[in-house]
Amino acid sequence: MAETGDQAARTTARVIADDNEALDAARELAVRLAEGAAQRDRERRLPREEIEWYSQSGLWGITVPKAYGGAGVSFVTLTEVFKLISAADSSLGQLPQNHFGLVDVIALTGTEEQKRFFFGEVLAGKRFGNGFSEKGTKHVLDLKTRVLRDGDDYVVNGTKFYSTGALFAHYVPVLGLDADGRGWLAWIPQGTPGLAITDDWSGFGQRTTASGTITLDNVRVSASHVFPAHRVSDLPTLNGPVSQILQAAIDAGIARAAVDDTLTFVRERARPWVDSGVERASEDPLTLREIGHLHIQLHAAEALLERAARLFDAIAAQDAISEDDVARASVAVGEAKVLTTEAALLAGEKLFELSGTQSTLAAHNLDRHWRNARTHTLHDPVRWKYHLVGNYYLNGKKPARHAWN
Template sequence: MAEVDEAVSSKTFDANRSAAHVIADDAEALAVAHEVAARLAKGAAGRDAERRLPHEEIEWFSQSGLWAITVPKAYGGAGVSFVTLTEVIRIIAAADSSLGQLPQNHFGLVDVVALTGSEAQKQYFFAQVLGGKRFGNGFSEKGTKNVLDLKTSVTRDGDHYVVHGTKFYSTGALFADFVPVLGLDAERNGWLAYIPKGTPGLSVIDDWSGFGQRTTASGTVTLDHVRVPASHVLPAHRVTDFPTLNGPISQIIQAAIDAGIAQAALADTLTFVRARSRPWIDSGVERASDDPLTVREIGHLHIQLHAAEALLERAARVLDASAAKPETTEDDVARASVAVGEAKVLTTEVALLAGEKLFELAGTQSTLAEHNFDRHWRNARVHTLHDPVRWKYHLVGNYYLNGVKPVRHPWN
């Protein structure tokens, strides 16, 4: 795996990019999502099989305007509902789940700007996003006690901050115009430095070797005393110090990706069973699609998927209701976290189930490498490891039984 030459790639990248389309409203966002998904789906299996990074495809995706749909209307964006955002992600993830995951952190980071940015920072960063610029991420680290035990430092130095450390699971950083990096100051407060691509000391390394979500480039970011203007640094700690929806927003996008994976796996199951699979000899039927036990399993999968989609939409509506209030309260955040947690349980389970059942119902032919159907289960298994769904059961039960509000952090 090669390290990216940031300075060269950023100059080439910007020179060839035109301004992105600006989407006007929710209806247009959904229409554009379907158009982009149809285009992305055509090469998805091949990109996964060859681990061919989607440099061209991500340009189509972001230039379509979909990466800017959460920019508030007051700043020229569509300011779409969470119902629409969730559906857009699900549509794209069903076409290619790696590309569906790439803007997940981007949308969370747009929300951080809205929640914690100064007026000048909002004007600047929202204009960048509307112009087609993408945020990657430098959040997580390997080898620490837990996901919140960060070693990366962010230190004030006059009109700049100095960022030093190493990140991993840096989804989208390889394709990003800004790599927002989370680090701690001396008081262990979290700060997000939105580091422009090409900044000296910033290196993005393509060393992601996960067996699923292969083309997310979720590898390493190193920061060797990177100097960042204070205008590019935001107080990330305020996102959880006060009641905000940032955590539930991050989580509902994750759930939408899993729902998309399940949809894709089920669609491939139906196509293969109808066209290629053979009925079992004891079934007494001529076609696999008439095998009563296969029909039963297909029905079960659809019920599970539709239940997951229903909870996903319900959770998005809870988010929309909370966002419409003049001020978000602790109770609002708790309700949103629980609603999203419920959806995430079902989207996780149906994504894994659909990926596994594909082979049982479609038969041995479906395991041939030429189909690459195993990507659905691999993608579901890897993506659903972002946080343990067993803790979602605990979160939901503890809220309803004991009235305990979920802890505020990006995984709730």
């Protein structure tokens, strides 16, 4: 898909200066994105206009380091931004998740020239999609895509799926292996010959992420656009935990949206149970118990998420990051991800139990919260988070270093 005229013309985004400005921008944008979110999901209308609002707001550039003109915001701020946007519209909340992981890859592995160029592109409003995962392989790290050197360039061949954000991206970074089995990321400009993006995502949740298929047929990429992705796992870095904390923040946002809609429906529409002896559903003692439980679960999840983000900030401020640091970060975000996953699923389910049959009507589209939570939380299984955390505390086993830990 070639870059549209609108995409090509709108390349000068707002540049956010600091954490407070980022949070203010996210709160303002969330209000706009929440309007029509239910209808976009119902109709599966791709958010082409809304994603322009998002990237033009400057929020996609907030992790560009200060040395390169960005705000270099804290992880505490970054996760709060993701929560705010995901509560408004979780598909739009997910769309930049890989973009931020890729900005981190540039910071960790790029040459000085690559950093200056690509950080400049991000600050101008350019968006990165992703071409990471593949269908039909043994596991997520079993890749068939190849990124092979050919003279002064690289040539990329393969097929990708779960390509969130690629349809809306100015660059599509594609992960593949070289002849020695090492991972490389090729930043492919939208419209490059041989690159094709198909909007064939049919998941029942996260409907408007366009997380479909990328095909790559002898795609030629300049060496200046190729990064040694293997280094972010070969060396102790926070790149894997960064991916995880953003996933957890999206789920926390979904949970918050479901809880908020539950409160509104119970207050305004639900009826008390006939045996409760009260006039309003909001006075039903058993409903009150469940509302209390939901908030305790949500607040616990948010607290562990913030705890992990503060640990990330402390580690990132060090002169060097050790294997022990990465392990601590992976475990901390693993703990948070267990609770954000469970809170999102619980809130999506309890919404109907507490709101009653009327809440299931298609006109309200409240099932989107559970659908979105169930779909997004399948990214990596919580049962393995329990294993990771237990193995670390009991046996001192450090988690494997990759994007799912």
